[in-house]
Amino acid sequence: MTDSILHMRGITKTFPGVRALQEVNLSVRRGEIHAICGENGAGKSTLMKVLSGVYPHGSYEGEIEFDGELCRFGGIKDSEDAGIVIIHQELALCPQLSIAENIFLGNEQAERGLIDWNRTNHQAALLIRRVGLAESPVTQIADIGVGKQQLVEIAKALSKKVKLLILDEPTAALNDQDSAHLLDLLRGLRDEGITCVIISHKLNEIIDISDSITILRDGRTIETLEMAGGQVTEDRIISGMVGRDLDNRFPPHEPRIGEEVLRIEDWTVHSPSQPERRVVSGANLTLRRGEIVGLAGLMGAGRTELAMSVFGRTYGVGISGRIYKDGRQVEIRNVQDAIRLGIAYATEDRKRYGLNLIEDIKRNISAVGLGTRLSRRGWVNENEEYRVAEGFRRSMNIKAPGVQSIVGKLSGGNQQKVVLSKWIYADPDVLILDEPTRGIDVGAKYEIYTIINQLADEGKAVLVISSELPELLGLCDRIYTLSQGRVTGELPRGEATQERLMYHMTSGQE
């Protein structure tokens, strides 16, 4: 603890009715990579917003000492002037502008009010090279992938003479290759003397990259772990995060597998933006009653695309192949067909595609079953709707004052339970759950797993798409792997290991 760049002492931040942070302390050494861990709602993001001036001085208690000076940031501008830059999970880039324009957005390289484009593009080129990005500065942001966009964000931070770089879930949307590149870059920046604070749910990455870890729980600092000794394991971090030893992250389940309910044969899907490109090619899948099947694959392998193209052709063009439901070949032209055939799809992005955030729990749960189960001659039975929603609120343990609560105000885990309730009420035979536990804290994950097991016990087939291999291994009876749109492996529970899955997930990749 010789040379600290940042001390946050006794930070307390309250919102009406909620104490988000309570006496939180954080010390970061100069030139280290410091990770902050905690469940969702532990206060990580709030703490970073306090640090970066999103919550201005005076709206919280406690003090911030940065680079030897006591800081009173009135806004983001102040913290950036001091050398603190935060990169949010949702990237703040303008897709229609060039890389160079984005890097210097708000910091335009201008002479007497006129932008000096030569200097802009030249300096952008230098920054782009520094973050290891092989693109021209005039390339549009919309034309490069998320991984490269992340690098542009870092280049933008470097342009501001950053001393402390805060990254909120930087690899959440990246594939392993891009993640590895990003982590390498962070190590490089550390060697140049730039301090990093990183928030991530991916514990293996944190162990890999960080020099020390501060764990938050329920708005308090729990502990700071030093990584130097190599003693800290994932389980050690998790036990700090949840406050208990997690022997069982998955509820026990004894599968009772019945006959085949859905078979997909020779399924090929083309990209709507590049119609000649195959996103899924010749995929074969079988789902049986009472079975939980996993679908593993790296980012861009075509998992969501496969699921959505089956679910009423909601993704893709030039779709070909055959689908058999209960042994009979069926045609699924739209979502209505899929629902009629008993197929449900719960999206990976529940806020954008899964929920009407401005409506209440009741109307979200009834959204699918409304026309068939809750109405007569086009008129809704509102009392029955209430009863159904209230039943789900209790059985799914949705934490809300009542079913009239607005869904947008619920936590991620409770929102996911609303999505699941909606589809369970539609009473499907097949549920496709795309990243069902993304952005959900550990406790709620366990509840979701229990629900999935119950669905299987009721004789439904469940297809779980997940980026977290331990989740698939802990939950599924059988796992398919997808690589570049092809099914490259099918492993029963007993044979599946992380290494084997990863081998199949990367097979066929150059």
Next chain:
Amino acid sequence: MSSSTTPANVEVGPAGTPGEQRPPGRLNLGSLSVNIRQSGIYIAFALIVLLFSVLTDGALLQPQNISNIIVQNSYILILAIGMILIIIAGHIDLSVGSVVAVTGAVAAVLMVNYGVPWPVALLLTMVVGGLIGAWQGFWIAYFGIPSFIVTLAGMLLFRALTLTVLGNQGIGPFPDAVRTLSNGFTDGYLGNVGLGPLGGADLFSLLVGLIAIAGMAAAQWRTRAARAGYGQSVDPLPMFALKLAASAVLIMAVVVQLARFRNLPWVLVLLAALVLGYSLLANRSVFGRRIYAVGGNLQAAVLSGVKVKSVVFWIFVNMGVLASLAGIIFAGRLNQAGPTAGNSFELDAIAAAFIGGAAVQGGVGKVVGAITGGLIMGVINNGMSLIGSPSERVMLVKGAVLLAAVAFDVWTKRRAGAAAR
């Protein structure tokens, strides 16, 4: 109601958990503060009525003037009903003023030039309105052009069509039946009855008012009983009775004033039916729910199996039919279809919807809210003309009210958002 320990009984809001032991005064205060946030528009309406009653020395609430406000604004209110559904779905319709003009012209040509019997002509005109709506709905829903553009084009197209149909001159006069619908009143079927100091009033109108109140009370009581039976939270009995009594008094006050003048305007009967029907459609029908779903989150609606295109198509068809109804009533009121009919009606209808609490992003709004919004503008128009304000000042005030209403909406939403974070 008796056991408020279940979490379902907790209302969201600063009122907190209603405890069994809480004195009744506090409880009422608590639910009242929640209500103010939700029903700011109705309070604003009451205040505006109060303000102009004072400014006009009570002339605003005179029998003849109340009748005037209703008749003069009826076509805007009809348009506002269609518009609120479109705005809830996240769209907009700029063409309604031109559609009012062209359908009025069609009705005039049919009835006046070709002598088509008025019921047939009325029906045909509404079919034309529906077809116009279908035309726009097709481009918006199935071709994917933003409604702003399609209806901006429609605004020009249908104005041009109006001028073509009319040959740049007014057509009239209309048959008596149409004029009665627009401008007329129910007959005094049962004669007059003395109301003491208020003088004579039409018995039939009063009976209709009483029947309406009885119907409303019965329906609300049944709803309340059913909800309570399902274990849902309901207003405590005194609060329920108070609300019911307040709306009964309000309805009866208007009816009494109308009965003292010239009985019930037919357009009021029509409007009441439309408001009732469309409120039910919006709240209780599957189709109505779909409109909110589409406006609340389009992608989520698609992935929940909502036939989004069909929903959007039909709300524009509906708008066309309602615009044709407004077109007939407007033409009937002037007793001629003119080339400038319906000018800027779209703006009044849109303003009514937004003053009435619709959200700019869609997904939020109520039929009754839009009607109230339309009435607020109607009362401002009427009240200011009674005190002799020049038209530019009326416009100024209406613009300010629209801005203030939406600003208030944005502000409360931001505060609610900050509290929730």
